[in-house]
Amino acid sequence: MGKLQQLMVGSALVVFASAASANVIIDSSTTGLYNQGLGDLSATYGPGSMFFPGPNVSEGDPNQNPLAEPDLSLTGELGANWLAGDYTGGTWSAGNVAIPSSWTVNDETAIVYEFLLTENSNLQIDLGVDNGIYVWLDGGYEFGAMAPGGSFLSEYSFALNNLSAGTHFLQILREDHGGATGYGIKVTATAVPEPGTLALLGLGLVGLTVARKKA
Ligand SMILES: [Ca+2]
Numbered sequence: 001m002g003k004l005q006q007l008m009v010g011s012a013l014v015v016f017a018s019a020a021s022a023n024v025i026i027d028s029s030t031t032g033l034y035n036q037g038l039g040d041l042s043a044t045y046g047p048g049s050m051f052f053p054g055p056n057v058s059e060g061d062p063n064q065n066p067l068a069e070p071d072l073s074l075t076g077e078l079g080a081n082w083l084a085g086d087y088t089g090g091t092w093s094a095g096n097v098a099i100p101s102s103w104t105v106n107d108e109t110a111i112v113y114e115f116l117l118t119e120n121s122n123l124q125i126d127l128g129v130d131n132g133i134y135v136w137l138d139g140g141y142e143f144g145a146m147a148p149g150g151s152f153l154s155e156y157s158f159a160l161n162n163l164s165a166g167t168h169f170l171q172i173l174r175e176d177h178g179g180a181t182g183y184g185i186k187v188t189a190t191a192v193p194e195p196g197t198l199a200l201l202g203l204g205l206v207g208l209t210v211a212r213k214k215a
Pocket residue numbers: 040041042052053106107108175176177
């Protein structure tokens with residue numbers, strides 16, 4: 001293998017390894033905007049709401065995955081338009097606070113995590129909740145599920161791919177309908193190789209192929 005070919009193979013692999021490294025950007029110690037003033041939304045949207053069942057399993061203890069986006073239009077405590085970043089008129093914390101892993105039984109609570117991506121990235125989201133959870137990214141609905149009691153970190157896992165570099169918002173509504181409450185989250189970001197990186201990697205592979213043919 002010529003020196004130039006060796007250099008190309010070496011540099012391409014280094015760049016790729018760097019781009020593929022995964023970073024935990026949100027976990028259970030990450031602070032965020034917190035809203036614990038929603039009360040029990042089954043009182044507003046029930047009885048018989050599939051999104052907010054009545055307390056103490058009076059309307060069953062459903063296991064639903066996936067769950068569609070809930071209607072939250074009657075809940076002024078969420079502010080003017082929380083999914084668009086407008087918290088006026090709501091019961092949000094004044095700034096970022098620690099997010100408790102448990103809250104008042106039967107109540108709903110809401111969280112907004114703001115995070116910055118320095119490169120285009122794919123996100124892997126692992127979370128657990130007792131009982132239900134609804135997740136938006138930058139105001140777009142992404143995930144919802146509900147189960148009987150218990151919460152563990154790998155309970156729900158899903159990917160959000162090809163986010164652009166810059167500031168983003170992960171918006172979460174936690175649901176409960178009795179027993180206990182619980183919550184855990186881990187979000188991992190992996191940079192998506194830039195077209196330039198891919199070209200460099202391709203060049204490296206071409207160099208490797210040429211080197212092999214010559215050997
Ligand atoms: Ca509730």
